[in-house]
Amino acid sequence: MKGLILAAGRGSRLLPISATRAKHAVPVAGVPIIARAVQSLRDAGIHDIGIVCSPSSETDLRDATQHSGHLTFIRQREALGTGHAVLSARAFLEREPTLLYLGDNLFEDRLTPLIGTLRDADAVIGVKQVPNPQAYGVAVVKNGRLLRLVEKPRKPESNLAACGVFSFRPALLEYVQDLLPSDRGEIEFPQALGALMAAGGQVRAVEFTGFWSDAGAPDDLLSANLHFLSHLQPRIEGRVDRSVVSGTVVIEAGAAVEDSVITGPVWIGPHALVRGATIGPGVSIGAHARVDSARVHATLIDDFARILHPTQPIVRSLIGRHALVTAPSDTGLQMVIGDRSVMRM
Structure with a gap:
């Protein structure tokens, strides 16, 4: 067949x-x-x-x-x-x-x-x-x-x-x-x-x-x-420093978690960096992505995305490859919104 x-x-x-x-x-x-x-x-x-x-x-x-x-x-x-x-x-x-x-x-x-x-x-x-x-x-x-x-x-x-x-x-x-x-x-x-x-x-x-x-x-x-996150087998191959990890969590080789709280189910991809963040449950973070000083729940973050110091929690979101989510500047919000994008403020 x-x-x-x-x-x-x-x-x-x-x-x-x-x-x-x-x-x-x-x-x-x-x-x-x-x-x-x-x-x-x-x-x-x-x-x-x-x-x-x-x-x-x-x-x-x-x-x-x-x-x-x-x-x-x-x-x-x-x-x-x-x-x-x-x-x-x-x-x-x-x-x-x-x-x-x-x-x-x-x-x-x-x-x-x-x-x-x-x-x-x-x-x-x-x-x-x-x-x-x-x-x-x-x-x-x-x-x-x-x-x-x-x-x-x-x-x-x-x-x-x-x-x-x-x-x-x-x-x-x-x-x-x-x-x-x-x-x-x-x-x-x-x-x-x-x-x-x-x-x-x-x-x-x-x-x-x-x-x-x-x-x-x-x-x-x-x-x-x-x-599918809920059906993972827990596995930590990356580096975890000064962090609390609980539940079903996979941290792939080359990834680093620092000063964070990770509550599974969570998958953190190879060479991703999570620092000063509260992650999970229900979050996947792609390879080479960076999440810094953020609260993230029920979200899919793709490869090479950067989540840097957002002022609000990120919930039930899709964040594509090489995307940037960060705090407003002193002059206010800056938005680069492509065709058919969705933003809730």
Whole structure:
């Protein structure tokens, strides 16, 4: 079986974080989203994995997966939808069964059931009970069989969201090939499941019970960050001086913590510096970042960011690479706010 991860989308809901790199390369608890996707497939026993990327995102994704073993990168030259992305990988799939993973998803559950269930079906879809199904593609399921998918219905028939992972036999690609563009002008892969069922094919549903997030918006990303931080194994390889460290805390090699209070779950990346700060819970601090005289809670701080003497606590925030957060000058606030940024004062 082949594994295929779709990661060509830029991620408009994560702007401006995603303005300078693919959203799939953003770290969650210190590990890029795309690397977690690759690991999920490997944990399911799949080792021949392709990643569909855009020409602009390929370098980011290669860098983010440099420690993930051999991968095949496939370019989708135009953003024409998930179905088009799958067809872009047709030569790689070589008419083998496929486990398809939409690359901004994060799962706690193993994906192995999608492989086993495919033995008795033409395709399999992963679903998850959610409190707000109207925000998702909703799966209507009876006795384990998918009856239909409805995109963001006003009155959902079920509380099962389609959660971005599928397995299918090679024949499904013929139905993808025949799809017409949707109202958004895209070839939508899930529509092929409806065409398959209309022709008499059987699509089964596998329900996940553990944590799931599509990590496509800031709140989703922060929730995922907290979840994976909470599952870390405590480990201190960096230097800790005159500080109090409690709870689940990882301090990577080369990092330094001085005169601070760290309350887990917290991850502090390689060569980061934390000085005179109160950190946690629910904070990840990227490699080479610096946090000085700050109070930080439930926040994702990316590589090389600098948090220097802010006058207010930083709570539930995303702070991108090389960003600077600091105190106002004597003349007042200075702001350099890019497109689609958010600031609450």
